[in-house]
Amino acid sequence: MLGRKASRCVAVLNKTAARSSLGLKTAKRMLSSSNWKLLSSKSVNFNSVKTAKFTAGINGAVGLLCVGVGGYSLYNKIEQQGNWFSEWSNSNIIKLDSFQKNFSSTSKAQEKDSQSQSINILAEEAIERKLHSNEYxxxxxxxxxEIQRFDVSQLPSNDPIEDSHVEQILTNNGNDVWxxxxxxxxxxxYTSSKLSTDVIPYIARYLAPIFNKxxxxxxxxxNSFQKAFVELDNDIVLNGFxxxxxxxxxxxxxxxxxxxISGSCCLLTMYDTKKSMLTISITGDSRAILVSKDHNSDGHGKSTNNWTVxxxxxxxTAEVPEEIERIRKEHPEDESRTCIFNGRILGSLQPSRAFGDYRYKIDNVDGKKxxxxxxxxxxxxxxxxxxxxxxxxxTAAPVVTSHKIDPSKDKFMVIASDGLYEFLNNDEIASLVVDWYSRQTSDNKDKFGNNGTIVVKDLDSLNPGLKHDSRFKTGLPSINKDENCSTHIIRNALSCGGQKEYVDTFVSIPSPMSRKYRDDLTxxxxxxxxSKDPITTTSSPSPSSFAxxxxxxxxxxxxTPVSKAKL
Structure with missing residues (x-):
């Protein structure tokens, strides 16, 4: 038999457990309904969602749900706010197992902390300014x-942005090397900035004697790319220390x-106009894709009008089987479980190849600790x-491949940091490019077959470890308002299928909070x-344009460039 005090404690615990269970059931019931609505308020609170998680690439919008701690208060908040975004199923929004066990009402201390972490959705002008401020x-x-045009755009998440980029022309006996x-x-x-200024000069030093032949x-x-990458990284790490x-x-x-001390992945492409040859050198997990026009016939003399990517x-990365095998072979057998675990190098770094990152490359310099x-x-x-x-x-040693370009069918190359691929896969990006291209060349729709479909040509290179937000699907409406194709891709990557409200939200989240929900985008x-292709320019540049x-x-x-590009 329990004593009186013990019995009273048990009764209190049972009552508390029943309330918690009721709160959980209420939350599940409300979230399983297809009629629940998100906030209409322009103020977004991030503290009240610390017990909820978003799936895949749309992590950022979890802050918009403003989920209450208790199941009943969650229902009340949802009912009071009205409809901001379109309705979504609960499978795309919240994982219920992330809710706290205690479903009591929010305390005053929590409310005060919530207010301190609230942000406002930026005005339309400010959102557009951020989307266009780093484009050209x-x-x-x-x-x-054989290159008609190139568009570049960046949207920072870190402050300052940790991505960098370069565009450069070298001439080789009258031929362009891009x-x-x-x-x-x-x-x-720091590392990415160093690469933007030094990687091409290092490669050019190796290429010069070759091109003179x-x-x-x-x-x-x-081989020149291989040697230049390794030499540059040795200079950065060893000479730096x-x-x-x-x-x-x-x-x-x-x-x-x-x-x-810092680190950076490196994706560098070179197009040699003399041979129409594209060289692709990759260290890390940025990606390059090629979008081409398929001129094949359907067997009845009619063009299929398909695009391929x-x-x-x-x-x-430390999640790719080939990289895992390579690294384990390079180290003693007793390190097979520690050199890579949890999908990361030494349990910490995700890219298996990178510049900088001295902590994973050296433990002393000339015997000095x-x-x-x-x-x-x-x-x-x-x-x-x-x-x-x-x-x-x-290692910074790259994987170098090449591809012969046929300008009559190979139309676009897209290179981007991995932040983009957390939202979109290859065929979705290709769909956006073709969609943009169709608007630019509306008078040439029959000639270029802009109504064709996207066919994925190479699935083997899609990284199974990098999960993208699969809710953006080919065929869904896109937001078409950008003259810059790269900005068009970024805007729609954040839109989750053409929804402006998601773009506004992702752009409005300030740094460093934004880094929890998306990466820098380049x-x-x-x-x-x-010369027959009609995409040379979207406007007639004035004489004052930067040449x-x-x-x-x-x-x-x-x-709308912030600064002049170095070309």
Whole structure:
């Protein structure tokens, strides 16, 4: 028999459990209804959703749900707010198992904390300003170029943005050699910024003697990329820390060593107009795709008018079987369980190849340990990973491939940081490009077959570890208001199928909070073609337009550049 006090405690506990169960059942019942509505308020509270999670790439909009702690209060909040977004099924919005066990009402302390984390949806003008502030578009009119135009756009999530990019023309005996690169930084912008200024000069030094030959092989070109990437990373990491040990001060660290401390993926493409050859060099998990026009016949003399998309890169992360096998072979057998676990290198870093990231590559410099550095310098360094035994575990050595471009059918190349692919897969991006292209060339619809369908040509390179938001489907309406194709892709990636409210929300979330819901976004679209293609420009540039070299002119109508591009 229980004592009186013990019995009273049991009764209280049973009553509390019953209330919690009722709250949970109420929440489940309300969320399973297809008629529940999201907030109509323009103020978004993020604290009240700390017990709810969004699925896949739409994580950011979890803040908009403003889920109450209790099941009944959740129902009341939903009923009071009206309809902001379109209705969604509960399977796309909330995982119920993430709710706290205690479904009591929100305390005053919680309410005060909620108010401190509330944000406002930006005004329309401010949203458009953020979407366009880091975009530009160039028309190309250069003899034998085979590149008509390129569009670039960025939307930061980190402050400052950790992504960088480069567009550069080199000339080779009268022939153009085009470079387009996207550098997805992590742990700071320093490595990606370093790549944007140094990676092409390093490659050019290896390419110069090759290009001076009457004939050269593609393998020689590929080897040049391999050597340049490795040499540049050695200079960043080893020389960066040698300088720091030689002169251990904050000034040296800031000027020489920061690119070794942070890290960056690197996707660099080179188009050689002499051979119409595209070289793709990838270190990390950014991606390149090629969108082409299929001129095949249906067997009855009629063109199929299909578009195809082909992946040009394969992700290099600790979730890709080939990378897992490679890294484990490079280390002793007793490290097979620790060099990669939880889908990350040493349980921490997701990309298996990257520039910088010294912590995964070295544990000393010429026998000198990092612990020997003075405190005012060590404070900027992170602790070595727990299972670091036989570095390096991460390499900057790229995978280099090539693709022969046929400008009559190969129309677009899209390169982007992995933040884009968290929302869209390859065929969805291709659909958006073709949709944009159809509007630009409406008078040529029959000629270019713009009503064709998207057919995925290469599925093998889609990374199974990177889950994108599958709610954006081919055929759903897109938002068509951008003259810049890259901005068009970013806007619609955030729209979850043409819904403006989602765009407004994702753009409005301030840094650093936004990093919980989306990454930095950098997208470059390159247009291949000849003089017969009608996509040279969207406007007639004025004489005052920034001329980035002979025959390369800013499309003012399609651009709102913050600064002049380096070309």
């Amino acid at each position: 578009s160039y028309s190309v009119d250069r003899e034998k170029s 470079f387009y690169g996207v550098f997805d930084g992590h742990g700071g912008p 009457p004939e050269y092989s593609q393998q020689d070109v590929n 040698k300088d720091l040990f030689d002169s251990p001060s904050r000034e040296t660290l800031l000027e020489k060593t920061l690119p070794a 082909q992946a040009l890169t394969k992700d290099q 990092f612990s020997e550095l003075p405190p005012e310098v060590k404070m900027f360094l992170r602790r070595s990973p727990r299972y670091l035994k036989t570095p390096p575990y991460v 997208v470059t679209v390159v247009f291949f073609g000849d 980035a070299g002979d025959g390369v002119t800013l499309n003012e109508k399609a651009s």
